[in-house]
Amino acid sequence: xxxxxxxxxxxxxxxxxxxxxxxxxxxxxxxxxKTGPLAGGAVVTQWPNVQLWVEEVNARGGLKVGDKQMQIxxxxxxxxxxxGEHIKLAQRLATQDKxxxxxxxxxxxxxxxxxPIYGKFGYPMIAVSAITDKxxxxxxxxxxxxxxxGTTTAFVDGVKEILIEQRDAGNIGNEVAMVNVADAFxxxxxxxxxxxxxxxxxEIVYDKSYPLGTPDLSPVMKGAKDSGAKAFVAWSxxxxxxxxxxxxxxxxxxxxxxxxxxxxxxxxFKGAYGNKINNVLGAGGTNVDDPVIAAYxxxxxxxxxxxxxxxxxxxxxxxxxxLEQAIEGAATLDRGVVTQYIKDNSFDTxxxxxxxxxxxxxxxxxxGQWQDGVFRGVKGSNVEGAVPVxxxxxxxx
Amino acid sequence: xxxxxxQELIWVxxxxxxxxxxxxxxxGYWLGIGVDMMMYIALATSWVLFSGPTHYISLAxxxxxxxGGFIVGTGxxxxxxxFWSMLALSALVGGVLAxxxxxATLRLSGVYFVIFTLGLAEMIRNLVSWVQNNFLGSRGLYxxxxxxxxxLYWMLLATAAAVYVLGWIISRSRLGFALRIIGGDExxxxxxxxxxxxxxxxxFTTTGIFGAIVGAIIAPRWSYIEPNQVFSxxxxxxxxxxxxxxxxxxxxxxxxxxxxxxxIWNWVDANFPHQSILVLGLAFLVIVYFxxxxxxxxxxxxxxxxxxxS
Numbered sequence: 186x187x188x189x190x191x192x193x194x195x196x197x198x199x200x201x202x203x204x205x206x207x208x209x210x211x212x213x214x215x216x217x218x219k220t221g222p223l224a225g226g227a228v229v230t231q232w233p234n235v236q237l238w239v240e241e242v243n244a245r246g247g248l249k250v251g252d253k254q255m256q257i258x259x260x261x262x263x264x265x266x267x268x269g270e271h272i273k274l275a276q277r278l279a280t281q282d283k284x285x286x287x288x289x290x291x292x293x294x295x296x297x298x299x300x301p302i303y304g305k306f307g308y309p310m311i312a313v314s315a316i317t318d319k320x321x322x323x324x325x326x327x328x329x330x331x332x333x334x335g336t337t338t339a340f341v342d343g344v345k346e347i348l349i350e351q352r353d354a355g356n357i358g359n360e361v362a363m364v365n366v367a368d369a370f371x372x373x374x375x376x377x378x379x380x381x382x383x384x385x386x387x388e389i390v391y392d393k394s395y396p397l398g399t400p401d402l403s404p405v406m407k408g409a410k411d412s413g414a415k416a417f418v419a420w421s422x423x424x425x426x427x428x429x430x431x432x433x434x435x436x437x438x439x440x441x442x443x444x445x446x447x448x449x450x451x452x453x454f455k456g457a458y459g460n461k462i463n464n465v466l467g468a469g470g471t472n473v474d475d476p477v478i479a480a481y482x483x484x485x486x487x488x489x490x491x492x493x494x495x496x497x498x499x500x501x502x503x504x505x506x507x508l509e510q511a512i513e514g515a516a517t518l519d520r521g522v523v524t525q526y527i528k529d530n531s532f533d534t535x536x537x538x539x540x541x542x543x544x545x546x547x548x549x550x551x552x553g554q555w556q557d558g559v560f561r562g563v564k565g566s567n568v569e570g571a572v573p574v575x576x577x578x579x580x581x582x
Numbered sequence: 583x584x585x586x587x588x589q590e591l592i593w594v595x596x597x598x599x600x601x602x603x604x605x606x607x608x609x610g611y612w613l614g615i616g617v618d619m620m621m622y623i624a625l626a627t628s629w630v631l632f633s634g635p636t637h638y639i640s641l642a643x644x645x646x647x648x649x650g651g652f653i654v655g656t657g658x659x660x661x662x663x664x665f666w667s668m669l670a671l672s673a674l675v676g677g678v679l680a681x682x683x684x685x686a687t688l689r690l691s692g693v694y695f696v697i698f699t700l701g702l703a704e705m706i707r708n709l710v711s712w713v714q715n716n717f718l719g720s721r722g723l724y725x726x727x728x729x730x731x732x733x734l735y736w737m738l739l740a741t742a743a744a745v746y747v748l749g750w751i752i753s754r755s756r757l758g759f760a761l762r763i764i765g766g767d768e769x770x771x772x773x774x775x776x777x778x779x780x781x782x783x784x785x786f787t788t789t790g791i792f793g794a795i796v797g798a799i800i801a802p803r804w805s806y807i808e809p810n811q812v813f814s815x816x817x818x819x820x821x822x823x824x825x826x827x828x829x830x831x832x833x834x835x836x837x838x839x840x841x842x843x844x845x846i847w848n849w850v851d852a853n854f855p856h857q858s859i860l861v862l863g864l865a866f867l868v869i870v871y872f873x874x875x876x877x878x879x880x881x882x883x884x885x886x887x888x889x890x891x892s
Contacts, residue, residue: 219856222810263856268804268811273618276611277852294806297724301805302610319724326726367711369723369808375715394715396708397810 211248211255211518213239214262214284216274217291221266225423227291229451230314230497233489235259235288238505240488248509251516260284268298275299279306285518286508289331293317293370300327307520309511309527311504314497316340316370318377324544329524331541333500335549335566337370340468341377343551343564344444345385347466347574348416352387356441356576360414362391364405364429366422371397374420374446390414397422406432416442423448426467427457434461434580441576442466450496450553450560462555464577469496470553470562472570481535495553495560503534537569591750598743605732613731617803619844620738621796625817626825626836627745628792631752632785634830635761641818642683642699645706646676646790648813650797652710655723655807665727665802672798673791679706680790684783700815707813714809723807737799745792749833757781823862826869829876838877 217231218224239259242248247256260282264271271290278284279302287303289310290296296315303310304327311331317323318337324330351357361382365375375394382389391412395405402425409417417440419429426445433443448454449467472478478499485493485502493499507527512518515526531540539546552564554574561572604616625643633640650672657663657671687698752758760781763771771778801807828839843865851858873880 266811267814267816268806269618269800272803273611273614273848276614280609280611294804294808294811297806298804301730305610322726365715367708367715368810369806372711372715394712396711 209250209253209255210258211250211286211512212258212260212282212284213286213288214260214278214282215288216262216264216271216278217288217295218266219263221264223266223292226314226448229453229491229494230501231288231291233485233491233493234498234501234505235261237485237488238502238509241484242509249513250518264290264295266292268294271295271299272302275302279303279308286512286520286523288508289313289315289504296330297323300330304329307524309508309520309524311507311527313501313504318373320545321543328544331527331544331546333504333539333546333549334497335551337373337377338381339549339566340446340551341374341381344378344418344466345381346564347444347552348382348387348418348442349385350574351416351442351576354576357415359386359388360390360412361387361416361418362409362412362414362440363389363418363420364391364393364395364409365420366397366425367394368397368422371420371422371446378418378420395425398424399428402428402432403435405429406436406438410436410438415440417444418442419445421445421447423451427454430454430458430462430465434458437580439579441578443577444552449555451494452492455555455558455560460558460582461580463557464554464575466552466554466563466574467496467560468552469494470550470560470565470568470571471495471499472562472568473559474570477535477537496550499535500549503532503536503539506534507532507539587754591747594743594746594750598739601739602736605735610731613735615844615848617731617735617738619840620735620742621800622820622824622840622844623837624738624742624745624796625793625821626828626840627742627749627833628789629821629825630830630833630836631745631749632782632789633825634833634835635753635758635765636782636785637765638688638782639696639822640699640786640789641696641815641822642680642702642789643793643821644813644815644817645699645703646680646793647797647800647817648703648706648710648809649676649679650794650799651801651804651807651812652723652797652809653794654798654801655725656714656718658725658727659723659807660718665725665729669795669798672794676794676797677787677791680793681783681787683790684786685779688779688782688786700818703813703815703818707809710813711809725801725805725807727802729802731803734799734803738796741792741795741799746833748788752785753833757784761785819862823865823869825876827865827873827876829873829878831875832878832882835876835878838881842877 215235218227239257243256247254262274264274287308289312290299291314293315296312309329313333315332316334316337320332320336365371391409391414393405393408421429426448429445444466446468450469481502482493510532511523511526515523528541531538536548539548548567550562550565550568553560553562562568563571563574565571605613653672653675654668657668690698760776763776764778768778824839824843825836827843829835847858847861850861
């Protein structure tokens with residue numbers, strides 16, 4: 186009996202063994218936070234899309250590189266939201282694991298911090314969750330780094346356009362209440378907004394910041410309410426985007442424009458506040474009516490069991506499609522050739538046709554709005570399907 | 583001066599010279615670990631410089647480290663300053679800050695001092711964010727240089743060597759003698775006429791200077807500085823654990839603490855990615871139960887044992 190099962194085991198091994206040998210493997214490395222401050226965002230936007238992409242590619246037989254069909258072997262690490270750790274792991278991917286290609290990191294700082302290392306080994310990095318106004322300077326410096334999610338200025342511009350439209354429609358006056366989280370990206374956005382809003386003739390009657398991780402945002406919201414402004418703009422991060430909405434509901438903040446930045450597009454945002462957050466504006470957006478996006482969202486749900494967020498999820502998946510099409514198109518694992526292929530060609534993705542101009546893609550959503558349970562894109566660059574902005578009308582269900 | 587003293591210094595020169603060749607011998611991954619090791623050796627040695635003789639446990643490493651990183655980031659990103667001038671400024675600010683904090687708090691003793699220093703990094707992080715938000719209005723702090731890991735490794739090695747030599751000089755000076763008496767019994771020290779506050783402040787200042795210098799050197803490696811990351815409290819705990827593991831009784835203690843700790847840490851991290859924080863806890867238990875004086879204590883015990891047998 187024992188002998189027979191051992192034989193069966195041996196047979197199973199042989200079968201498994203031959204199937205591995207018959208097929209070539211392509212190694213893809215992915216490092217992003219699974220713990221630490223940025224993990225909350227990465228497990229919504231980054232990791233599920235890596236999983237989805239790898240499963241889909243492998244299910245259809247792998248990547249076609251020249252005349253070889255290669256299955257993807259994914260090597261993933263947790264950078265603990267620590268740049269030093271990420272740099273070390275990136276070196277491990279390149280020199281110990283010897284991966285063929287990498288998924289770009291999550292977070293602006295992480296993409297910039299690792300660009301020299303990935304660059305040294307020639308890995309193209311198609312960055313998604315990295316938003317900066319220094320894209321030109323950075324791409325000039327790092328010929329392997331690509332940006333796909335837009336610039337700081339573009340995000341502020343999107344909000345500015347909405348404010349102007351709403352002022353013209355008579356829904357708001359010149360007064361704007363603005364708050365920001367006192368951390369890198371929040372400070373950067375607020376700083377840009379002060380300039381651009383003032384240029385457009387707005388008066389920032391309430392301008393307040395709060396430290397990252399502030400548990401009680403009630404004084405911030407009370408101050409905004411007392412200012413009497415009919416437009417509220419918050420350059421916020423995941424924990425506080427939720428906290429602010431909660432306080433706005435409690436205070437019954439009377440505004441026609443309510444905007445909070447990062448994480449407003451997360452499905453959990455609606456999960457937490459239901460229809461009370463109807464007509465809330467946020468960073469990002471997507472065109473849910475596009476059949477390609479609809480199919481992508483369904484596959485995301487089927488494979489990962491999670492709803493895709495309404496912003497960078499699609500961009501993240503699109504960046505992996507670009508990598509996939511570049512490897513297949515260049516028909517080689519030579520990273521220099523693949524990088525050049527990305528620069529020279531355009532790609533069919535869930536975000537439509539994407540191409541790079543000086544390593545920067547100009548196709549992205551900048552502002553979206555919760556409209557009847559769906560977060561729809563209302564402002565963007567080179568995207569189709571933007572819907573008109575609606576005025577916020579109270580916080581009832 | 584005794585011959586044994588010079589012997590120690592000669593050993594230091596030989597080890598530093600050998601360590602300088604590390605980047606030529608290894609690939610990127612091991613060089614990266616080398617940078618980590620040098621960073622912690624410099625931080626932990628400067629920690630031992632102050633905490634070793636005085637027995638004050640300081641959790642302020644992250645505060646000074648962060649100040650260094652932040653100054654380099656702000657200077658290079660917003661004011662087009664050179665890296666070297668910002669490195670010098672970091673050392674100055676780190677030193678002044680430590681002196682001020684020392685003057686205000688070194689009268690605290692025991693657990694009060696520990697708690698205060700833990701809060702310090704958090705306080706400075708918030709202060710820095712507040713200044714950035716209200717006065718500087720930064721567009722993200724980019725530290726773009728052409729330094730490679732090899733350059734940073736050598737800079738950190740030089741810093742670590744400088745800390746060591748300074749410690750060597752201090753321990754042979756009147757100041758070092760005074761500190762040992764303070765560590766033994768502060769009341770006695772005061773009674774024999776030692777200006778205990780001044781001695782402690784001077785030493786704490788050197789810790790601040792070196793912490794800021796290390797933070798400044800690491801900034802180009804991270805390229806993009808966020809207050810949240812440079813002021814991470816985890817760094818302070820790492821420094822203390824590595825220093826205690828090595829043993830704070832000798833200046834070379836941290837060297838024998840940092841190296842095994844980081845090797846084990848990286849091995850666990852590679853093989854059991856979600857369990858690495860466990861190493862931190864186990865190291866703590868090992869220190870408390872088996873290595874109260876660190877590896878140094880055990881090594882010296884062994885040496886004494888061998889001597890008594892021969």
